[in-house]
Amino acid sequence: MRTITVAVPDEAMLHRLAPIERGTEIGGGSKNGTGTPTEIALVLWTTEDAPLDRPIDLLVLPYSVSATALPKLADSQVFVVQSQALGYDGVAEHLPAGIAYCNAVGVHEGATAELALALILSSQRGLDVAARAQPAGLWKRDWYPGLLGSSVLIVGVGGVGSAIETRLAPFDVAITRVARSARSDDHGLIHAITDLPALLPLADIVIIAVPLTGETTKMVDQTFLGKMKPRALLVNVSRGAIVDTDALTERAGAGAIRVAVDVVEPEPLPADHPLWMLPGVIITPHLGGNISSMSSRVDPLVRQQIARLRSGLSPLNIVVDRRTQP
Amino acid sequence: MRTITVAVPDEAMLHRLAPIERGTEIGGGSKNGTGTPTEIALVLWTTEDAPLDRPIDLLVLPYSVSATALPKLADSQVFVVQSQALGYDGVAEHLPAGIAYCNAVGVHEGATAELALALILSSQRGLDVAARAQPAGLWKRDWYPGLLGSSVLIVGVGGVGSAIETRLAPFDVAITRVARSARSDDHGLIHAITDLPALLPLADIVIIAVPLTGETTKMVDQTFLGKMKPRALLVNVSRGAIVDTDALTERAGAGAIRVAVDVVEPEPLPADHPLWMLPGVIITPHLGGNISSMSSRVDPLVRQQIARLRSGLSPLNIVVDRRTQP
Numbered sequence: 001m002r003t004i005t006v007a008v009p010d011e012a013m014l015h016r017l018a019p020i021e022r023g024t025e026i027g028g029g030s031k032n033g034t035g036t037p038t039e040i041a042l043v044l045w046t047t048e049d050a051p052l053d054r055p056i057d058l059l060v061l062p063y064s065v066s067a068t069a070l071p072k073l074a075d076s077q078v079f080v081v082q083s084q085a086l087g088y089d090g091v092a093e094h095l096p097a098g099i100a101y102c103n104a105v106g107v108h109e110g111a112t113a114e115l116a117l118a119l120i121l122s123s124q125r126g127l128d129v130a131a132r133a134q135p136a137g138l139w140k141r142d143w144y145p146g147l148l149g150s151s152v153l154i155v156g157v158g159g160v161g162s163a164i165e166t167r168l169a170p171f172d173v174a175i176t177r178v179a180r181s182a183r184s185d186d187h188g189l190i191h192a193i194t195d196l197p198a199l200l201p202l203a204d205i206v207i208i209a210v211p212l213t214g215e216t217t218k219m220v221d222q223t224f225l226g227k228m229k230p231r232a233l234l235v236n237v238s239r240g241a242i243v244d245t246d247a248l249t250e251r252a253g254a255g256a257i258r259v260a261v262d263v264v265e266p267e268p269l270p271a272d273h274p275l276w277m278l279p280g281v282i283i284t285p286h287l288g289g290n291i292s293s294m295s296s297r298v299d300p301l302v303r304q305q306i307a308r309l310r311s312g313l314s315p316l317n318i319v320v321d322r323r324t325q326p
Numbered sequence: 327m328r329t330i331t332v333a334v335p336d337e338a339m340l341h342r343l344a345p346i347e348r349g350t351e352i353g354g355g356s357k358n359g360t361g362t363p364t365e366i367a368l369v370l371w372t373t374e375d376a377p378l379d380r381p382i383d384l385l386v387l388p389y390s391v392s393a394t395a396l397p398k399l400a401d402s403q404v405f406v407v408q409s410q411a412l413g414y415d416g417v418a419e420h421l422p423a424g425i426a427y428c429n430a431v432g433v434h435e436g437a438t439a440e441l442a443l444a445l446i447l448s449s450q451r452g453l454d455v456a457a458r459a460q461p462a463g464l465w466k467r468d469w470y471p472g473l474l475g476s477s478v479l480i481v482g483v484g485g486v487g488s489a490i491e492t493r494l495a496p497f498d499v500a501i502t503r504v505a506r507s508a509r510s511d512d513h514g515l516i517h518a519i520t521d522l523p524a525l526l527p528l529a530d531i532v533i534i535a536v537p538l539t540g541e542t543t544k545m546v547d548q549t550f551l552g553k554m555k556p557r558a559l560l561v562n563v564s565r566g567a568i569v570d571t572d573a574l575t576e577r578a579g580a581g582a583i584r585v586a587v588d589v590v591e592p593e594p595l596p597a598d599h600p601l602w603m604l605p606g607v608i609i610t611p612h613l614g615g616n617i618s619s620m621s622s623r624v625d626p627l628v629r630q631q632i633a634r635l636r637s638g639l640s641p642l643n644i645v646v647d648r649r650t651q652p
Contacts, residue, residue, distance in 0.1 A: 134609055
């Protein structure tokens, strides 16, 4: 009997996945491709614990964990790491040899896109102002720009960018998309990132939905922000480090742009940072993936990876692979 | 030369429409159906002013005006009233004889629907909590229900209800619609209002998008609210009087439901009303139509009505008609 050891980071997930161990879900004791019977052993373990005395075939990381914790895996024998996050900035630098790292494709795109829409609509309709007026019982009618009829520039056409586009489309907006290189898909033209200087002055709303990489770090700098239309809205739901926080604070403080960000560099943003207090700025504390139904999308992904391992298949969504190449 | 007199309520609209008077827009001095040349005379006038000494062919009301101001029109000679609002509750009771009253179809549906989405997303993702934490620089990550995967019940399938449905559809939600009577359209089944007791317990979010009429006044009462799923969200973007404010305050205060309303009875809600202070309650001060682009939709409607009058056609969107029938 061959054993596949799956380490999960919390009791809740252990309980949710337990039917796999009991063999009631995907056929416990079934044969894999090589004819060897397998069993699944679920264990509770994180990099904060003492190294395990046995190899871990699949390690599920906690949802919120920094790539800087990954070097600790060198003390254990881990083959595949399944992250619960979509972004994997820093993983290539910190992942020990011998491990394949998989991101959580399909888990957070919808939740992050709906947060982007929440940020946009709050800013365009003044719901942040209303929320702060509410405890004082202040009924103050005012006029806001609205979303209807706006020009929206989406920077990034990956899972999150596409999910944002789909949700924005029925709001009667003009959507322009930008990716690294120009191309077309069935929604039309995608502009190259080199077109940004020409496109930024035309947009009422600019949405950042690119992953954090060497190229995109501080991509949104003084020059980028300086090209935006006066009082246009900058939205960031990706990673804080894509935006130069000092430049953002300066431009928002001057009233040149409005801001709605779920991510900021650094996180947490210090309580005395001036960005918190500026009018026209909305900050949410990295809530992109934080919805109660998240486990209903994480669990099927973990189950699918286990099923692939027991069938001798390579896991899905490997984004950094430091296994020895055969 | 026949003169069509058009009274508008503010200087801004007068200036925007002035090209009509100068004849540069729709052919000043052109002949109407009967061969008589017509000219358009634009005047600034509201029911607050002294009665005009000449008949008003088309009177555009201010955006925010109560039907209770309409009896004053009996002192002037007015043939057609164009409202800038969609709702016309109270008009049938207050409109003097001889006048046709037109509502502003096409002006507010998109703006009101996007406010409904703003309210829903703010509540489902905790943006109201974040907005109030922001001045203190409080980075407090929490979990919220989210919209993804929710069951949404839309009560009302008119212009606003349909515009909400269109915008909600890509959010991966299950939408159920209710109207006065059961029927089908190309989006599927519409339930009858009599199905509400069976449908309310199934919905995570209930959206009120019916007009205020005798039938819908206090439709959302203790019984209605009592049938809602625990912690479900009630959204109202129609008219405050559709909801029994006392019952709403009681259920929200007990933590049984969450609330996100743009309209409330009475308006303004008194500063010391307990609803303002309840957790899980979002109140915006009747902002449904308040977006800067509103005039870009009102003006074409007014121009279209003027063109119809000069062509001898009946105006569009008559909702209460107290003209003498020919």
